[in-house]
Amino acid sequence: MELSPTAYVILGFLDARPRSGYEIKQTVDNSTRFFWAASYGQIYPELRRLAGLGLVESKRDDDGGRRRQIHRVTAAGRRELRGWLQRPAETFETRDEWLLKLFFARSTGRATAAALVRSKSEFHTALAARLREIEPKVVANGNPHQLSVLRYGIAMNEWSAEYWIGA
């Protein structure tokens, strides 16, 4: 089966424990977001699709008057996730508008280019700080792979911030 990487994000989080679509979104925003984002507009329809394929089981579990749906990964879903983990990765993409503007900053004055570089540096500093805030939670949850991914993100953004300060 060939699912979208975002489907595996969902399967991956459900593999740790069952949760609602809303919770998946929060979790993504506090973890994989810096290298793989996902919006509600993707998560909810994808959950349905996965349920249709038998990879996820969804059951209603209202919280008081609050309508809620809890999803859990099935045995087939776990198999699917393992299969994906063993296949080689393919996608690596970056869309960096700062670099694009700097690249075409020919006619603009050098003040504009300098401001751009400063702004890029600040962006990476802010992102690194944001990731540092998450760090204690990830340490607490005790998954070494997740921690090493996060630390890479922190280190990389700090590296980038410094790179452009020196420039």
Add this chain to the structure above:
Amino acid sequence: MELSPTAYVILGFLDARPRSGYEIKQTVDNSTRFFWAASYGQIYPELRRLAGLGLVESKRDDDGGRRRQIHRVTAAGRRELRGWLQRPAETFETRDEWLLKLFFARSTGRATAAALVRSKSEFHTALAARLREIEPKVVANGNPHQLSVLRYGIAMNEWSAEYWIGA
């Protein structure tokens, strides 16, 4: 006017000199590709759109029997490009399937995780090497901003490759 960043890529390259859609694609693949890619399926329709908006002028310029179209940026197109360059950048996105797999490599053995890390490191080494090949061309064309963007790409990929070797 609010165009897609890819439209500005086109305007930016046409600003340096007029060229065909095919040439734009080749140029992108040899320069902005590592931080902003574009396919024919985007470039050709976008050229039409830009022509419709009066930002680009396209004229037929067959090369022997080879049908060809040369596009040049208009004065309005240059204004539009400058306007974009002066607005702050917004988009910064990464989709990294290697990090995603590592992040969810809980149940897989540690051998799988190690292979993943190695493969990520190799990927960045190869990309850095690819960018190094381009470097002389960029040096030759004498645009300092383009060179600094390229060198950042090289440095960053080398940094990433080394980061994961040590891990």
Add this chain to the structure above:
DNA sequence: AAGGACATGTAACTAGTTACATGATTTG
């Protein structure tokens, strides 16, 4: 003669975002 590079273009598809609609509960 064949294969690769030059050259343009579209159709079908996949992915993903944004904005909106709806409504309950919790917190200040």
Add this chain to the structure above:
DNA sequence: CAAATCATGTAACTAGTTACATGTCCTT
């Protein structure tokens, strides 16, 4: 009581990829 948070979902849209179709010219 107002605002934030919890919670689900969809419609319309934007962006972008892939695969295909077509044909020329150049190199081996």
